[in-house]
Amino acid sequence: MSWFKRQTEKIGEIAPPEERTVKTEGIFVKCDNEDCGATIYRKDLKENLNVCPTCGHHFRITAKERLHMLFDDGQYEERDSGIAPTDPLHFVDNSPYLDRLKKAQKATGLLDALVTGKGKLAGHEVVICAMEFNFIGGSMGSVVGEKITLAIEYCVEKRLPLIIVSCSGGARMQEGTLSLMQMAKISAALARLDDAGLPYISLLTNPTTGGVTASYAMLGDLNIAEPGAIIGFAGARVIEQTIRQKLPKGFQRSEFLLEHGMLDAVIDRRELRGFLADALAFTESNH
């Protein structure tokens, strides 16, 4: 089954943490894009920022790879790294939530689905939050909500610009309504960042859906996306069941959102640092 198809089915759901896009063994990688399928020398793929040199398909990267890629010389200071999840609902599932968390923590080396870094991008001091899809589908629970809110409050205090890189299936079911409330908490903090005249750039990557899209991912002064990313509120399957029709080709992809006026720009990963450098220079008057 192709990578794109699997994503389509999974949208709006919580994807398993085992999902790894770039296979970690072997010297060669096969492109995930089924229309391409090119065999790529691993070193070439990495040098090309995990973008297929043949078709331009953007492979998913981890939160730490993202921060390493965006900050000058890959250098940053991690913030709020000690904030860990709990099981406030004692959620009953076929696999207990605490076990799911432990498994995800072991697989990713992270405590939850978001890493905050402070450093420089093209010489501009900036805070970047990056979501980790391999951690329970990048789902947003209390820890993601708390860490983003702390990052925003830190930006207000120090007058720093903020970038959030979203990659998430949405709110985390296992923390119930508390997850939902993170949307309000983060959005209220973003209002304060806005009141302070500080810039927030939202980068949407594949996938960004559900409660993440319906809160901070759509609230940037600039909303930009990587090519081909699935971006939406409702999951494709839910929409199909509701309207009982097939969805149009390219529905909920970055280019679809651009066409419908929801994004400022779709930016190739290889152009991303250049775009962000110019955007930060543009907003610098207020930092």
Place this chain on the structure above:
Amino acid sequence: MEIVDKVVQDEPMARVQLARHDKRPYALDFIERIFTDFHELHGDRKFMDDAAMVCGMARFHGQPVVVISHQKGRDVKERQARNFGMPKPDGYRKALRIMQLADKFNRPVFTLIDTPGAYPGIDAEERGQAEAIAVNLREMSRLKVPVIVTITGEGGSGGALAIGVGDSINILENGVYSVITPEGCAAILWKDAAMASRAASSLKLIATDLLKLGIVDAIIPEPEGGAHADWDEAARLLDHALQESLKRSQSHSVEERLEMRYRKFRLMGAVDGKL
């Protein structure tokens, strides 16, 4: 013992069913009993008038206010016209327009939540369902006027929260508020919608649980058997709670109110090893 466990596990789903009861009073039923001089205000001034969202100016015990509410339909025809209480982006944009109107003229805002969720459809996605909800969350947090939120029936995820940021969050005794429907949760976790009852129990979506989690401030009692049994009495009990909430919010300065609203949501969530 087994019977007791079963009752405890089934209670949340029973509440969900009461929240969805087809004789339950909907927003307009409450509005006509609680408010006077209600004038509905239509449209988002961008694309359309969404009938799943009802907004208007009214008087509350003589005081000019606005009311923002989801609206479900009673019969087949009205249900379709109201899109089963599921707003499209245009509904959320209308709600924001009217809330900002209230802010401009210093009039309190009451919101009544009762929706299965925001509408999942092609047109809703094309016109930015996510963006519309997101903007409401941000803008409601900085409305200077009192904002009193009440979940009267179903609090369906982001589609509910999009009119749910306020100074007081009340819930009717049989109301529910959840990140996902029990059926949706069951379909994902157990691949079986028949497990909805178990999902409802897991999600902690009933009023007493929400109060414990710090998500709602007060539970408004319903008449014996549920709000559907006596609309007048249900409205009287809601009216009483709304008066209390408004009095409390109005006793604060604008600065205090905004700070308290921020703090309320700031404290929601459960994490370990904070700072």
